[in-house]
Amino acid sequence: MSLFGRLPKRAVISIVFLVGLLLASLCLPTLLHWDPNSFNASGVSEPLSPSLTHWFGTDDLGRDLLIRAIDGARVSLMVGVISVSISIIVGVLLGALSGFKGGLLDEVLMRLVDVFLAIPTLFLILTIQVMLKPSIVTVMVVIGLTSWMGVARLVRAEVLSLKERVFVTAARARGISPFWILIRHILPHTAPVIIISAMIGMGHAILTESVLSFLGMGVQPPFASWGNMLQNSLSYMLDAPWMTWVPGIFITITVLALNFLGDGLREFWGPER
Numbered sequence: 722m723s724l725f726g727r728l729p730k731r732a733v734i735s736i737v738f739l740v741g742l743l744l745a746s747l748c749l750p751t752l753l754h755w756d757p758n759s760f761n762a763s764g765v766s767e768p769l770s771p772s773l774t775h776w777f778g779t780d781d782l783g784r785d786l787l788i789r790a791i792d793g794a795r796v797s798l799m800v801g802v803i804s805v806s807i808s809i810i811v812g813v814l815l816g817a818l819s820g821f822k823g824g825l826l827d828e829v830l831m832r833l834v835d836v837f838l839a840i841p842t843l844f845l846i847l848t849i850q851v852m853l854k855p856s857i858v859t860v861m862v863v864i865g866l867t868s869w870m871g872v873a874r875l876v877r878a879e880v881l882s883l884k885e886r887v888f889v890t891a892a893r894a895r896g897i898s899p900f901w902i903l904i905r906h907i908l909p910h911t912a913p914v915i916i917i918s919a920m921i922g923m924g925h926a927i928l929t930e931s932v933l934s935f936l937g938m939g940v941q942p943p944f945a946s947w948g949n950m951l952q953n954s955l956s957y958m959l960d961a962p963w964m965t966w967v968p969g970i971f972i973t974i975t976v977l978a979l980n981f982l983g984d985g986l987r988e989f990w991g992p993e994r
Contacts, residue, residue: 732985735978742975746795750788777967780953786967789945794971796946800861800930801923801979807865809919812872813908819873820880821903831877834870842867846929850938860939864926872918879911913990920983924976931972947972 728736777786819830849863883889884907892902927947933939934948942949947968954964 728989729985731981732989735982735985738974738978739982742794743798746791746798749791778961778963780950780964781957786950786964789950790947790967790971793945793947793950793968794975796857796940796944797927797930797972797975800857800864801926803861804864804868804926804930805919805922807862808869808922809872809915811866812869812918813876813911813915815869816873816876817880817903817908817911820877821884821899821907823881827877830873834873837867837870843929843932846933847936847938850933855933855938855941857940857944860930860933864929868922868925872915872922875914875918876911879914880907883907883910913986917983917986917990920979920986924979924983927972927976927979931968 777790779785780789815830815834819827845867846863850859853859853863880903889902889906892906897906930939930946931948931951934946935952937949937952939948940946942953950968951965954961954968957964
């Protein structure tokens with residue numbers, strides 16, 4: 722049976738949606754010559770309302786909301802992928818060392834994780850963003866460096882279990898160095914946990930970026946982001962509520978799809994498999 726046949730339906734639907742969203746955000750602006758930042762003079766004179774030309778309406782500057790939302794998907798997915806990649810690298814490195822070496826190093830690294838977990842992450846991110854110049858690069862790095870703790874704990878737990886397995890004992894008996902045992906025999910078996918954590922972490926990163934952009938500390942206008950689209954729509958919530966619906970629905974469905982995919986992969990790689 723194929724992989725898609727064994728995955729839960731919600732996970733398959735999530736994959737189709739996420740791939741479609743990624744392709745749309747990367748290809749449609751180029752193929753259809755869309756410019757999400759172009760000002761439509763005719764749209765300004767009669768802004769906001771949906772029409773045959775602008776299916777989901779325009780914003781207060783006559784910019785098509787659907788085009789901007791699709792362009793914002795590229796930003797959100799990029800933030801999710803890069804920030805999660807940073808957190809995965811840091812978390813896997815520290816978690817693997819902690820679980821494999823044990824002893825004092827394990828104790829020190831886990832207390833470091835406890836310290837970071839005790840700090841309100843959002844307030845830490847906001848503080849760093851105030852100190853630094855708001856930019857998309859800063860957002861990705863800050864989110865990545867403040868979200869590695871859960872990955873570190875999961876990888877540590879997996880390594881603690883795996884290093885007692887028979888195949889690791891056999892590798893030690895053959896004289897293989899501890900470094901290669903960790904790299905070639907233990908870490909590959911932690912891949913399911915890492916991938917599931919990445920899917921769920923991407924949803925968290927997208928939400929965090931949206932909050933930062935909504936507060937004016939993330940992606941800066943005129944570039945499109947779901948967060949700054951929401952912020953721009955606040956003044957028109959009563960007159961044109963669809964300005965809020967469009968980015969809000971994109972955020973909700975994307976985060977749900979990532980969570981469904983993570984849950985589906987957990988079932989796929991679960992003990993019953």
